[in-house]
Amino acid sequence: MISIRLKNLSIRIKLLLAQGLVTVSALMVLLAIVLGYGYTSFRNDLYKDLDTQATIIERSSSAAILFGDKNTTNEILSTLKLMSSINRAYIFHEGALLANYEKEGIAKPHRQLDGKVILQALKHQRSSFNTHMLIKDIVFDGRVIGTLFIEANLDKLNTRLSLLILAVAIAAMMGLILSLLVSIKINKFLTQPILSLTSLVGKVSNTHDYSVRSHLLTQDEIGSLAKGINSMLISIEQRDEQLETELAKQKETEKALDRLAYFDTITQLPNRHFFNQQLPKKIAEAARFNKICCLMFIDLDDFKVVNDTYGHRIGDQLLAEVGQRLKNKLKSGDEVFRIGGDEFAILISDNNQFSHARELATKVIHDCAEKFIINNNDLYIGISIGISGSTQPTIQAADLLRSADNAMYRAKNEGKNNFKFFSKEIDDESHFRHYLENALRGALSRNEFEVFYQPIVNLRTEQIVGFEALLRWHEPIYGDISPAVFIPCAERIGVILPIGEWVLREACLQQKQLRDEFGFDFIMNVNLSGRQLREFDVVHKILDIVSETGINPSSLNIELTESVLMDNSQSTINKFHALRAAGVSISIDDFGTGYSSLSYLKRFPINTIKIDRSFIMDIAHDSEDQAITLAIIALANTLKLTVVAEGVETQEQKRILRLNNCEKAQGYLFSKPLPSTALRDTIESFLQPLYDQTA
The missing domain is CATH 3.30.70.270 (Reverse transcriptase/Diguanylate cyclase domain)
Structure with missing residues (x-):
């Protein structure tokens, strides 16, 4: 408990207690030494005086003792009354008490006792704090003739000792007081820097202000401690500045990350x-x-x-x-x-x-x-x-x-x-579109697709010179679904790539079969979607299928819409040139419905222009449609491009087109799109007039 209380005291109190304890201990040791020295000195002086007095008595009383002269011996002892420190004295001769001296108030031995008994009793007495016993043999001519006993009181010794103790105590008290005053000054001198450092540390701890400094410039250990604390505060301040800088950067980074997480970097709008x-x-x-x-x-x-x-x-x-x-x-x-x-x-x-x-x-x-x-x-x-x-x-x-x-x-x-x-109608349409997307993903593996072929006819000879491959989807639930519905859906969900590759292979196989059967290289037109064209290896895939099916590359015509040609990057142009270099023809489908058509004719290696059916439909009745159509035909002829009119359904449309040098046409007037099983009969029906003329 005491040790805990001592631990909780301030360093100033601890120093005062330590200094007081040391001072008191030193004073106690000094007091003990002084008192011990005084007591010994006083006692030795007393003993020396007694020995001197005993020697004088011995010399003075030797003759009287030899003659047994009691009176003389007593007179000699009576001189001791002058010494207040002597209580009593006895001289014994041959076992008898020869002379005696007792100070007033001192008990006397029984005179009737034998001297030897008295002497023996006195010999057994011991010196005490108040008395000192001296027994000395009286020797004459080398022979013991008697015994001297002196009892002295130590009152004078004790008095002197008491005075000495008082003096030393007063001196010790004054020294203790002086020591306390000096200790307070010294403690203040020693502890003030420590308390200053303690106050500094406490202020830093409470305020977290690390800019404060200690101004102690002493060269001792406390000065070194102050320098160490200042160095530590400088380091902490620098660290805090670095931390504040880092925290500021971190906050800025967090704000930037938060903005990246919640805001679009291009429009600066929420994402x-x-x-x-x-x-x-x-x-x-x-x-x-x-x-x-x-x-x-x-x-x-x-x-x-x-x-x-x-x-x-x-x-x-x-x-x-x-x-x-x-x-x-x-x-x-x-x-x-x-x-x-x-x-x-x-x-x-x-x-x-x-x-x-x-x-x-x-x-x-x-x-x-x-x-x-x-x-x-x-x-x-x-x-x-x-x-x-x-x-x-x-x-x-x-x-x-x-x-x-x-x-x-x-x-x-x-x-x-x-x-x-x-609306509900839109919701129903959405469900249908969702159904189509799911159904399209497996339609190819379920053999639900079929390629139909629409003949392309030379308007001068009225003979079939080629076909356009058209994809049809026989969906089990909804039946035949228009390509205008499912093709955009297939492009949107990405299945157009395998479907388009399958259509190209089927069309090439059909072209080879017709060539083998009729000995004529019918041109096979196959549509290529923009999604297919963006594939980096599309040229290799097309040429691989051409090689795989064994058709003549010049009998394949790739049809592209103007919207596909809007990507006029050098990469796309290079793909077209690679196809043309391999012998594959390229045509623009639905020409005139897009943008900047003339620029395509200059930048791309195009063979054929297909006039959109929207211009052919009213060519016989609408002067604007007719003017546009005739302009396209004239442009194609000037550029030595093949021109094909789509959607021809009437004889009048055919007449106008042929009259204005349109080379080829396709449409219901000649034939609707046909399954592969009907191609042979259709081709033979077109060839029959030739057979009849030959016959």
Whole structure:
């Protein structure tokens, strides 16, 4: 317990206690030495005086003792009365008490006792704190003639000793007081720097201010400790500065990462991750205020054309501009997100009539239709918007997003650059599209596809010179599904690659079979999708199939739409040149319906132009269609390109085309697309007039 209390005392108190203990111990030792020395000195003086007195008595009383003279002997002893320290004295001779002296008040021995008995009793007495016994033989001429006994009191010795003790005690007390005063000064001198350092450390501990410093400049251990503490504070301050710098950098990094996690780097709009978090909150918030959470799903029309034509850098700038235009049209509480690619989403709170959504959709469509000027390029783009709302109290975020996506898909199918609200009809269409996507994934392995062939006829000879391979899908549930429906779906989900390869192989095999049977190289036209063309090894795959099936490369004609040719990158051009170098022909399908058609004729190694059926349909009645058609024919003839008219259904259409030097045509006037089993009879029916003329 005491040790614990001592540990808890301050260093100043501990030093005072230690110094006091040392001082007291030193004084006690000094007092003991002084008292011991004084006592010994005083006692030795007394003993010496007694010995001297005994010697004097011995010499003075020798003769009297020899003669047994009691009176003389007593007179000699009586001189001891002058010495206050002598209590009594006795001289014994031959066993008898010869003389005696007793101080007043001192007990006398029984005189009737024999001297020997008395002497023997006296010899057994011991000196005490108050008395000292001296027994000395009286010798004369070398012979013991008697015995002297002296008893002296030590009162004088004790008095002197008491005075000495008092003096030493007073001196010790004064020394102790002086030592205490000096110790206090010394302690203050010694502990003040330590207390200063302690105060400094306490201040740093409480305030965490590491800029304070100790100003102790002594060269002793405390000065070294102060320097060490200052060095430690400097190190801590530098470390804290580094930590603050690192923490600031870390916070900036966290902010940047947080922004990367929740914001799109191109448009600076919230991204899909943030959108996925906000959508459920917006639905719940709208429900609390009896509103509808309205989702506008926005997709840019033909953005890929811009990306492929001008490059991704321009495309990214266009996305940023579109995002800014969308943001500028929002009201307070509305939010816009870029959720991926060329897709945006807007979340708004609306009423049951969707009045705000209608107004906002109209504004953003009109605003985004305005010209964009990016790097001195004039760009135009449309947007398709699908709108859905949380009209059902139990609707989930995923359902709302899917509904808006389906509505946007309908808006694109109905001409783009418009908006559609989600409806049951769109929902049914979405389920059908979803069914088609799943069914398409296994249609090839289930042998549900079949290639039909539509004859291409030379208008001068009216003989079949080739065929266009057309894919048909016999779906078990829905029956025959139009290529206009399932081809875009196949491209979207990626199964167009194996399907397109299968169609090419089937068409080449059919061409070889017809050549072997009729001895004529019919041209086989096969459509190639943009997705196939983007494959890096598409040329090798085409030529491998040509080699595998054994057809003449010049009998294969690859048909491409103008939208595919919009990717006029050097890589695409190189692929076309590689095909042409191998002997494969290339034609533009649906010519005149795309953009910048004339530039394709210059940049790409094209053999054939196919005039779209939309121009042929009214060629006999519509002067504009006829003018366009005739212009295309004239252009093809000038450039020495083969021209094929699609969708010929009447004799009048055929007459106009032949009259204006259109070389070839296809359409229901000659034959509808036929399965491979009907080709032989069809070809023979066209050859029959020749057989008849020959006959």
